[in-house]
Amino acid sequence: FNESVMEKMGLGPEDLLKENPRLIYARQSGSYTKAAGHDINYLAMSGLLSMLGRSSEKPYPPLNLVADFAGGGLVCAFGIVLALLERSRSAQGQIIDASMVEGAAYVGSFMWKSRSLGLWNRPRGENMLDSGAPFYDTYRTSDGKYMAVGTIEPQFYQQLIQGQCITFLLNMVMYCRLNMVDVLMV
Secondary structure, eight states, X not given: OOHHHHHHTTOSHHHHHHHOTTOEXXXXXXXXXXXOOOHHHHHHHHTOGGGOSOTTSOOOOXXXXXXXIIIXXXXXXXXXXXXXXXXXXXXXXXXXEEEHHHHHHHHTHHHHHHHHTTSSOSOTTOSIIIIISTTEEEXXXXXXXXXXXXXXXXXXXXXXXXXXXOGGGHHHHHHHHHHHHHHHHO
């Protein structure tokens, strides 16, 4: 519901906190509270959508896990947990306001920080963790399904190469590894 709906029904936080000062009242709020939206909208507004997808393809949203569940629900739930902790000390309730857009931006803080450190500075789909590295990607199998390969660490990469006899990829993968991982090794 829009914030004002609960207030009009006499169920706003101020009304309810008068009746129960230990109440924890959580709601989704933020700059775009009055606008309808969905996960893809919150991802776009937070800037994360521009980082998701393969090179030379349009951005794609990762189901509704990032903004709806993590950025909205999980951030709100964390606020509730912190309010419960505070209530155990002060015996006072509080109002928790969680913004889906700001929550999505927070969930994506790893990507933003990685970009500022030069670890995620290539275009979308050309970084190590966004399908830019052949050793961290998904591949179609002969039965039409898919398998995931995540061999960032040298020992796992070596096992992949040896176990699959993929020596012809060795030079290409090592080239990618040197260009993407050398920053991490410093």
